Amino acid sequence: MTDKKTSVHGAVLEDTPSDGDRPLVELRDAGKSYGNIRALHGVDLTVRAGKVSCVLGDNGAGKSTLIKIVSGLHQHTEGEFLVDGGPVRFSSPREALDKGIATVYQDLAVVPLMPVWRNFFLGSELTKGPWPFRRLDIDRMKKTADEELRNMGIVLDDMEQPIGTLSGGQRQCVAIARAVHFGARVLILDEPTAALGVKQSGVVLKYIAMARDRGLGVIFITHNPHHAYMVGDHFSVLRLGTLELSADRSEVGLDELTNHMAGGAELAALKHELAQVRGVDTEELPEEGDIRAPAAAPEEGKS
Template identity: 85%
Template sequence: MTSNEAGTHGAVLADPPPPGEAPLVELRGAGKSYGNIRALHGVDLAVHPAKVTCVLGDNGAGKSTLIKIVSGLHQHTEGEFLVDGQPVRFSTPREALDRGIATVYQDLATVPLMPVWRNFFLGSEMTKGPWPVRRLDIARMKATADRELRNMGIVLDDLEQPIGTLSGGQRQCVAIARAVYFGARVLILDEPTAALGVKQSGVVLKYVAAARDRGLGVIFITHNPHHAYMVGDHFSVLRLGTLELSAPRSEVGLEELTNHMAGGAELAALKHELAQVRGVDTGGLPGGDDLTAPAGD
C-alpha cells in the first residue's frame, strides 16, 4: 500500500479545434489489426478540455478497440496517437493513467462488500506512521472521500455502507469522482448508462456534465444517441471499424445522429420490409419517404 495525494466513410464533417486550445488526446488515422482482422481503420478523434466527445456505434463497430488503444491496453497498428501533441505508444494502462487518462469500465473495478471510502482509495490507500509499522489513515481517507464526492455533488449519508448497496448510478458516480481525484485529465466512460434505468441514467449524465465543467476532457462511449445528445459537444459514430460521422453538436441533430448510428441504408431496407407486414404502421419510421415496393411484390 502506498500513500497518495490528489493530482490534479460516411458523411464526415470538419470540426476545427477552438482557437488556442490544443487537444488533450488525439488520434490521427488510427487503426488496429489483429492478424488479418482489421478492427479499426482510419479513425480521427480529438478530445479537448471541458468537452464531452461521444463515441457511438452498434455492437462490433469498434468502440471497445478504440477504448483499449486510448487507455493503453492495446497499441495501435496504424496512424498516430498523440497526448498533449506528442506521439505516444503506451505499453500498459498504468502508463496512460500516469499521463492523466483514466477509464471507468462497466464493471467499475469495485469490491461490493467493502465500504464506499475503501473503494474510493482501492489500491491507492493513504497511510501514516513510520516504516515498517505504517497503517491505514482511515480518518483522512474518509474525510477526503466525503469531500471529493461532495465536490462532485454526490452526498452519501454513510461512507461505511458497502458500495454494493448503492444503486448502479451512484456507483458510476463514485467511480467518476475517484478518477477526478486521482488526477484524471481525460476520462473515458465505457457505456456508463447501458445497464441503468431512466432515472439512474439521468443521474450519471449529470455527473458526466459535472466532470466536463471541472475542465476534464470526457470520452463518452455509448450506443444510445439520446443519452449522447444530452451531454455531448462532439459526436463520432463508428461503423464496422471506420468513422461514419464526425461532427460538432452545432452541425448535427438528434434525428441525423440516430440515423447515422443505426445505418440509414439498413433502416430504409427495414422500413420497406415492415411495410409489407399487415398491421404495422411504418409512417413514423426513419428510412426515407419515397420507398416503393419493387415490381412483382
C-alpha cells in the same frame, strides 16, 4: 505559459502549454488489426478540455477496441495517437494513467462488500507512521473521500456502508469522483448508463456534465443517442470499425444521430424492398442521400 500536471499516481508530468485549443488526446486515421482481422480503421477522434466527445456504435462497431487503444491496453497498428500534441504508444494502462487518462469500465472495478472509502482509495491507500510501522490512514481517507464525493454532489451519511448498497448511478459517480481525485484529465466512460434505469441514467449524465464543467475531457462511450445528445459536444458514430459520422453538436440533430445509430443508410438503401413487406411502415425511413456521409479528415495544414 505552462502548467505542471499531477498524474494519477502523484508524479509530476511534463510542463504542457495551457492552450485550451490544443487537444488533450487525438487519434488521426488510427486503426487496429488482430492478425488478419481489421477491428478499427481510419478513425479520427479529438478530445479537448471541458468537452464531451461521444463515441456511439452498435455491438461490434469497434468501441471497445478504441477504448483499449486510448487507455493503453492495446497499441494501435495504423495512424497516429497523440497526447498533448505529442505522439505516444502506450505499453500498459499504467502509462496512460501517468498521462492523466483514466477509464471507468462498466464493472467499475469495485469490491461490493468493502466500504465506500476503501473502494475510493482501492490500490492507492494512504498510510501514516514511520516504516516499518506504517498503517492505513483511515481518518484521512474517509475525510478525503467524503469531500470529493460532496464536490460531485454526492452526500452519504455513512462512508462505512458497503459500496454494493449504493444504487448503480451512485456507484458510477463514486468511480468518476475517484478518477477526478487521482488526477484524471481525460475520463473514458464505458457505457455508464447501459444497465441503469431512466432516473439513475439521469444522475450519471449530470455527473458527466459536472466533470466536463471541471475542465476534464470526457470520452463518453454509449449506444444510446438520446443520452449522448443530452451532454455531448461532438459525436462520432462507428460502424464495423470505421467512422460513419463525425460532427459537432451544431452540425447534427438528434434525429440524424439516431438514424446513423439505427443503420439509417442501410435502411434507406433497402426502403423500396421493405415497402413490399406487409406490416412494415417505411414512411418514416429516410431516403437515400438524406443520411450524411462520413466526414472527411482535414488536410494537413488546414483547419
